[in-house]
Amino acid sequence: MRLAGPVRIIVVLLTVGLTWILAGVILGTQNGFPRLQQIMGGSEVTSTVDPRPRKYKCGLPQPCPEKHFAFRVVSGAANVIGPKICFEDKMLMSSVQNNVGRGLNIALVNGVNGELIEAKRFDMWDGDVNELLNFLRPIHEGTLVLLASYDDPATK
Known part of the structure; x- marks a missing residue:
């Protein structure tokens, strides 16, 4: 009779542990037992790290064709985030350079050689x-x- 107490505790711990592992396998979550998950029929655990997306000039997602200029113009958000004008991977105007302000921010660039x-x-x-x-x-x-x-590029 004195054995009944420890046996109950062991049975409860085993039940909770197996329930935890089974729920992880069914739900497909990663747990700390990859070998046990493989034995129970799950797929082999592989760590797939997505490669960082390659950035091109001015942070564009794709490269520009030959004999074309890469540029990116981002207007400001209200009066909180300033605008940015990037041309051929050179930041022409931005809040960091402190050369932007309320209204219209204009950069003139030579269309032949790309000089500001x-x-x-x-x-x-x-x-x-x-x-x-x-x-x-x-x-x-x-x-x-x-x-x-x-901010606001127009008059009242």
Whole structure:
């Protein structure tokens, strides 16, 4: 009769353990017993690590064809996250460089050799539209205009 207590404890522990293992096998979760899972008919446990996706110029998911420029223009989110203008893997305008501001952020790039001509910001809420017009008028053919907005790019 004194053996009944320890036997009950052993039976309860075995029942809980086997239930735990069986539930893991049925649900397909990874547990600490890969060999036991293999014996019970589960597939062989392999650690599959997905390779990191390759990044190309300006963080693009695919490379650009030959004789094409890679660029990425990301406008700002409200007045929290600033805009970014990247061209041929060079960050032309960003909050980190502290050359962006509320309104329109414009970068002029030479369309032949990819060199930055000029980068400016224009506050269209409080600013004067004539500054923007004076900046845009002398643009000649072959110049790429990259524009990103930040906060509110328009007037009331």
